[in-house]
Amino acid sequence: MPELPEVETIRIGLAKLLPDREIADVWHDWQKSFPNAPADVARFMIGAKIKLVRRRAKVLIIELSSEYSLVIHLKMTGQLVLRGKQSFGAGHPTKSLVGELPDKSTRVILDFTDGSKLFFNDQRKFGWMRLLPSVEVPLIDFMQKVGPEPLEDDFTVDRFIERLARRKNSPIKAVLLDQTVLAGVGNIYADESLWAAKIHPSTPVSKVSKPKLVTLYSALRDILKLSIEKGGSTDRNFVDAKGKEGSYLNFAQVFRKAGQPCPRCGTEIVKIRVAGRGTHICPRCQRAPK
DNA sequence: CACTTGACCTGTCCGC
DNA sequence: TGCGGACAGGTCAAGT
Numbered sequence: 001m002p003e004l005p006e007v008e009t010i011r012i013g014l015a016k017l018l019p020d021r022e023i024a025d026v027w028h029d030w031q032k033s034f035p036n037a038p039a040d041v042a043r044f045m046i047g048a049k050i051k052l053v054r055r056r057a058k059v060l061i062i063e064l065s066s067e068y069s070l071v072i073h074l075k076m077t078g079q080l081v082l083r084g085k086q087s088f089g090a091g092h093p094t095k096s097l098v099g100e101l102p103d104k105s106t107r108v109i110l111d112f113t114d115g116s117k118l119f120f121n122d123q124r125k126f127g128w129m130r131l132l133p134s135v136e137v138p139l140i141d142f143m144q145k146v147g148p149e150p151l152e153d154d155f156t157v158d159r160f161i162e163r164l165a166r167r168k169n170s171p172i173k174a175v176l177l178d179q180t181v182l183a184g185v186g187n188i189y190a191d192e193s194l195w196a197a198k199i200h201p202s203t204p205v206s207k208v209s210k211p212k213l214v215t216l217y218s219a220l221r222d223i224l225k226l227s228i229e230k231g232g233s234t235d236r237n238f239v240d241a242k243g244k245e246g247s248y249l250n251f252a253q254v255f256r257k258a259g260q261p262c263p264r265c266g267t268e269i270v271k272i273r274v275a276g277r278g279t280h281i282c283p284r285c286q287r288a289p290k
Numbered sequence: 291c292a293c294t295t296g297a298c299c300t301g302t303c304c305g306c
Numbered sequence: 307t308g309c310g311g312a313c314a315g316g317t318c319a320a321g322t
Contacts, residue, residue, distance in 0.1 A: 077299090077300080077301090103302090123300055124301080163292045167293085174294090236301090275294085
């Protein structure tokens with residue numbers, strides 16, 4: 001569920017909150033969430049300060065003063081929430097999806113010397129954290145294979161079309177979700193952008209007209225940007241670095257709207273299955289390929 | 291090689 | 307009220 005806008009929302013929050021905090025201790029309880037804890041933790045985390053927080057695709061990178069970095073993938077249900085009076089003054093959110101922390105989904109806790117704590121929660125345990133030398137981050141398999149950032153200035157419509165053409169016989173939705181083609185798009189933004197461009201998600205890329213691909217390019221970028229402005233989509237349990245929900249789904253047109261009228265033509269939105277994913281379409285605006 | 295399906299997990303919801 | 311089963315969907319490994 002955390003897709004590009006959700007991970008970016010967390011990054012913006014952490015980039016404001018974390019720098020210069022010094023790690024005092026690290027706790028973890030799920031080995032798969034943090035496979036190189038605790039061996040490397042004492043040497044490269046305790047006593048280190050947070051330098052900066054970056055994002056690439058759906059991955060967060062927290063750089064430490066020890067020249068090691070935490071690389072974090074939240075997968076579907078991961079959360080990164082900072083708590084502590086130092087960070088929020090008197091009134092941090094009391095009612096929200098996240099209550100008292102730690103809770104039963106807490107997998108890792110970073111304790112800082114000022115008393116604040118960063119909680120890595122992950123109900124379904126798909127997420128992970130890795131500690132590795134900062135210089136090695138760009139060399140890991142994921143970074144080598146991941147496609148371009150769709151919101152970068154140099155990501156042009158021609159580049160977009162050229163990337164999609166790498167898998168021209170696949171359903172276009174599957175291609176949008178392919179992280180080696182394009183970074184950061186997941187189920188929500190694939191459905192929303194395909195609806196905006198009036199493209200049926202099962203259409204092979206080679207069968208989609210050039211004008212529709214151009215529309216898809218603009219729609220996808222606009223939707224990703226709007227979602228970042230709205231703090232991302234809270235479908236089930238996404239929250240930002242302060243534990244707050246995002247509001248983009250109030251602006252969504254088709255995602256999770258089966259049975260409701262298409263905002264464009266009034267036809268009932270239906271849920272189908274494409275590329276093994278639940279997929280929301282307007283059957284009139286997005287006609288199936290022959 | 292291109293493409294699809296299954297596994298990894300847990301919480302929630304639906305029907306009986 | 308309890309219980310089995312489907313479902314949620316990011317990514318990688320395994321299968322066709």
